[in-house]
Amino acid sequence: MQASADSSSDSCGTATVVEVSDTIRVGVNGAGGRMGTSVCNALHTDPTLELVAAVDVGATDVVVHGVQVASELRAFAEAECDVVVDFTVADAARRSLPWLAMHGIHAVVGTTGLSDDDVIALRAAFGDGPAHCLLAPNFAISAVLMMRFAELAAPYFDTAEIIEYHHDRKIDAPSGTAVTTADRMAAARGAVPWGSDPTQHEVYPGARGGVGPSGIHVHAVRMHGMIAHQDVILGALGQSLTLRQDSYDRESFMPGVLLGCKRIAEHPGVTVGLDRYLGI
């Protein structure tokens, strides 16, 4: 893939031209963390992607799938990475992402905690250069589609509510995914109001849930045994539509991360959210 126009062609070793055109060379930043480890494992199972470099600030003599974990970003350049997956923390990413932009290496970023100001800075750093950047708060394709479909459906129903279900150690309610879903549905709905809440007597205060933007009621269930699940329910005369998403473990991020690695060359600049990569 290094031979493609938007990759750094100067880093392409002549002796291996045929081989490198078959696979995308991927590095992982934060390779020692939980998500980073999962990414390394997932890359190993995909024949079109190749793990060629791994970096972790805490690394000491660790080898992942045949790759020595390094402690310095330059390992990504030395390994001639096409793309680096970054699952670190906001502070680290503020340093690594501009470095990747400068070195012409695409960045697929799952690191959380980046602000709107950070995004502005990244747009400046990546500009219209050869390296592209994908920032996705959620790489679970099923969750990304659920949110998008909720948005598309919102204008056509009279009522809508969200129920999210999480394990019994989650301290915030509702989940960030539920809040984002409600925000996007409200924006898609625009000025058309939802049907009014018929409730006159709330026998148990809070029974009708929390009220999000545009009046969408959101309910949060905390249940031992469950992981992360969400229902978006929309109703109209004589019918309802339910969009249900289930995450069974953090591996659910991996198909989205791999898809990001494969399609980032087609998406110049900084993209926020996996949606645009899904063509919807």
Add this chain to the structure above:
Amino acid sequence: MQASADSSSDSCGTATVVEVSDTIRVGVNGAGGRMGTSVCNALHTDPTLELVAAVDVGATDVVVHGVQVASELRAFAEAECDVVVDFTVADAARRSLPWLAMHGIHAVVGTTGLSDDDVIALRAAFGDGPAHCLLAPNFAISAVLMMRFAELAAPYFDTAEIIEYHHDRKIDAPSGTAVTTADRMAAARGAVPWGSDPTQHEVYPGARGGVGPSGIHVHAVRMHGMIAHQDVILGALGQSLTLRQDSYDRESFMPGVLLGCKRIAEHPGVTVGLDRYLGI
């Protein structure tokens, strides 16, 4: 059925002995109301039950499935009813039920609004006489089983929550069925506490629902197009159990009413709730 020991054998016309042994003779009080009309229709479809009398205070020249609707309770005695189904209002039932007890006619009662004092009075009225009484706030067998199963399961899980879904004209939240379910689960659970709520930050106040007895969280959804539905979710290490009940229309009461008519002869005295008729 009038020939059975616990029916008023003296009201059994000798000329019809053979016939009456095949079917149960049923009257309907409140035959002109919505529920009463449905009961008349449902009786008509069951070959083991026979609609022989119908009473409604507002009746004027109405004939239901070949039966002239009368305005006086004595029509039930004249038609030699084994059992009368009463779907009226509390005030009317306070008069009709003692009358039925006195005339040795079983009473299957779906009328709502009767108090604990009313039940005490009914126990006195029916005593250990030949007539029995079934008072059921909910005749939907699926709902009755859901509540009973929730009660049976409650001791074996760490967490439990209830979500009920109703049409968008319901003014109280949560529903009476949800409140009853929570009460019974709490009682079955006894002193063993549920797992503690992990929530530290309720982003939308009310998101975690209303809190019922013993700390069971209850959520109420109001949705155009839906009718009446409830999920009871119980969770433990690595697993969950969901009891889901759907009522699609008020006909859902009918199988329970017919079952009540068929089994009331076996249940002396006053029975509250359909559960005991289901042998669970």
Add this chain to the structure above:
Amino acid sequence: MQASADSSSDSCGTATVVEVSDTIRVGVNGAGGRMGTSVCNALHTDPTLELVAAVDVGATDVVVHGVQVASELRAFAEAECDVVVDFTVADAARRSLPWLAMHGIHAVVGTTGLSDDDVIALRAAFGDGPAHCLLAPNFAISAVLMMRFAELAAPYFDTAEIIEYHHDRKIDAPSGTAVTTADRMAAARGAVPWGSDPTQHEVYPGARGGVGPSGIHVHAVRMHGMIAHQDVILGALGQSLTLRQDSYDRESFMPGVLLGCKRIAEHPGVTVGLDRYLGI
């Protein structure tokens, strides 16, 4: 609405210019049938639509919401309809739809049984004339969205199956909606195969369901009490997405029919399927 460029402006009475610009004048063909009756009722509840004509071949002295039911199509022209909703039978529609095209009246068509040849004939009849035509085999917006979302999601998952649930009088299995969903998902998926079926031993033959196009397994449940429901389930590493549609009664078609009436002026020619009207 008659004042708009794509309506037959010559039928616009000058004295009522102000009024007609506020509402769309709608006629109903097959007004005496079950669906036609529902359409008349639904129109009556929408302030932007006005029922101005009703036709039924079997009509005799019936008045619907103040409109005398006629037996001849010309009642639609006489009432200066902008659009006619047609819920008749294929034979009748083959006559009524060209007549509407010729008279410059839009046609919103829920009549079933029209063939591909019929569609070709309709494209010729409506051409690029002032009247437009919407043919929708399914006007339930929730079902239309479910099918569209299934199509959009199909490329991003490894496995997918469909479960449809219907009342216990349905004689074909799976439903037409399930077959259409499977067809569209297969087409959207293209050449990429689904994950292979792991089943080596089918303990009960048929347990794995029927196999539709591209290997999508389809399961049909027949259940007393249910109406019409469908789950489309898609799975990938650590996650699943379920699209659930519930129809509770035939009124579920009405929001789609009314939407069709409101948006048909913007969609020249013959449109098959409500999807394009939903902007997805």
Add this chain to the structure above:
Amino acid sequence: MQASADSSSDSCGTATVVEVSDTIRVGVNGAGGRMGTSVCNALHTDPTLELVAAVDVGATDVVVHGVQVASELRAFAEAECDVVVDFTVADAARRSLPWLAMHGIHAVVGTTGLSDDDVIALRAAFGDGPAHCLLAPNFAISAVLMMRFAELAAPYFDTAEIIEYHHDRKIDAPSGTAVTTADRMAAARGAVPWGSDPTQHEVYPGARGGVGPSGIHVHAVRMHGMIAHQDVILGALGQSLTLRQDSYDRESFMPGVLLGCKRIAEHPGVTVGLDRYLGI
């Protein structure tokens, strides 16, 4: 617990009477296997149970939660176990279970593959002696309750179907749990037939699922990302009841295993199935 009447009081060391009355002393056979390892971990988290011995035929110098894994059964006697949890293979269990009976140690058995003849032999071995035996093919309390509730509900509905969902590596369909559920529902239903299947045209052969005992239709879904789930759906006029069970990982067996350890002293002889321990 060793001081209780039904334990082998002769193995009770006098110096530790106070302590042993507080906890139940548990051994694990097959401690090196996947299930055995999980049991050791689960015991460690329960303050009323104490892991005091671990045996595995393949053990070499392994220590589990402070307990040295032994290779001989006599480790259980030496550690004065009250109860041993056996997750081995049928051949090994045929030797270990009689040994436990002989040594007055209760046995909680999750080992699969034991035949009816094995059960007869075990009834002879345990007899009315001080040691009791619990054989449970499924220790997931949620699954045990689902099956029991399905059995209790079966007589009261007109139609019933089962849908089970498993991961995409399961080779048999439907699952053993689904087959057992159908068997038990059929037995509970007795001679009363289910409503007849309305299907006249199966567009995709197999769409209506596999047909189990008494005509219950069973559907098996195989989905990447899912683990083990089952719906039992029962329908009657205007209503349905759905019993849904979700297993998210094999830890779902642990609450049932621990419950077995705690309650086995109250259940003399050989008990098959966890149901009776749940009082339902």
